[in-house]
Amino acid sequence: MADHKAGSKRSYDRFCPLSLALDQVGERWTLHVVLALMSGPKRYSQLKRHLSGAGANILSDRLRGLAANHLVGRSTADSPGSEVTYHLTERGRALAPVVGSLSVWGLSLLIPAPGDDDTHTVFDQTWTPPAAAGRTGETYRWTIDDVEFELTARNGELIRTRGRATRPAVIFQTTGSTLGDIVCGQITVTDAVKQGDASLKGSKPAVRRMFATIGFPLARIDS
Amino acid sequence: MADHKAGSKRSYDRFCPLSLALDQVGERWTLHVVLALMSGPKRYSQLKRHLSGAGANILSDRLRGLAANHLVGRSTADSPGSEVTYHLTERGRALAPVVGSLSVWGLSLLIPAPGDDDTHTVFDQTWTPPAAAGRTGETYRWTIDDVEFELTARNGELIRTRGRATRPAVIFQTTGSTLGDIVCGQITVTDAVKQGDASLKGSKPAVRRMFATIGFPLARIDS
DNA sequence: CAGAATCCGAACCGATACTG
């Protein structure tokens, strides 16, 4: 048992708002937990699935720390089964601009700006998606601000390559600005499609697989 | 020499804007460097002074990493002396909303909201200020949104306590919203005073000592 | 199975000492 008294933990120990903030949410995976909870209360196992790569002990640590700082709360339902869920408090929800602005900024690393010569954007890049999804070898065609590229899910890897995918399972098209709103949770994918800000072609299961593979929470898709 | 090839470094390795962003600015002290450079180019020694607690080693690492990701650039002036300065690139300046929203959020840890019963805001708290300033034992009276508290700099410590400081060297009064604008760099202290959004009483050297003690960069004060 | 504790190698952090 780590002594949770101050002083043991690594702290910036500075009278500075940024330091104070990062003392509470600057550790690894902390903001990921916050983002995952932005779309509603979740259970430990749901979080663990969504935060693939985190490790059980880290998730425990982060949830404990966030609870100690009153950014998340544990709700133990009165129903019999072990129904502990974690949810953001108001202070936790107040982090929406933080995860939002970070996500919007990070978006430019996923999708290069139209006029940008992608000298400093490695394009043939691979990630390991959350679930070992995409062992089938599906490809998706994305067009963001008239920049076209393809995503391929195969062998538990997600590969982004330049160019136009042939026979993609899904065709997704939108603007960077709209995609920013989506990752910030200000709009869902289906609503963006309805408003004409995005276009999505492909079978419903394929769409679902695609967003699962790239790690979009379901709450960003619809409802 | 660390091999800068991918794989050696700890990465989130997820196709997710937040992960991509934190891969570049999620390490300790990185956003502090970015914030420090928001107010204009700086030299290594200036950064080191401003990021008290960081250590030469880490500052080097962070600057190297930020430069590798093209968030900062090194400018070596043509003048003879070693005049290397670091400045934010456009991609680096695009982080303004990130450090801004984090600072605004962290502000509530410094100053409790008016209606907030500060049950989860430890108040008798101490920090070690950047410079070993305040060995004289000065106190400052702050009033933020009608919440009054006092800051005492003594023995190389900065102590925040509830209540009204007696015979303070500086009296500072403003709103949380204005203070947020100040820490985000959207307005300087003197401009806020001019506009009537803040009030500052005390001798100029004392004011300067106060802001130095709490770690405000000079660029946030005037000009 | 959900949730959490323990162990351990590897990566990271931070202080000091050192170099040009």
Next chain:
DNA sequence: CAGTATCGGTTCGGATTCTG
């Protein structure tokens, strides 16, 4: 002044185990 080299302590993250 502007960094690099080194080294002990801390944190991370995977695997395993434990408890209901």
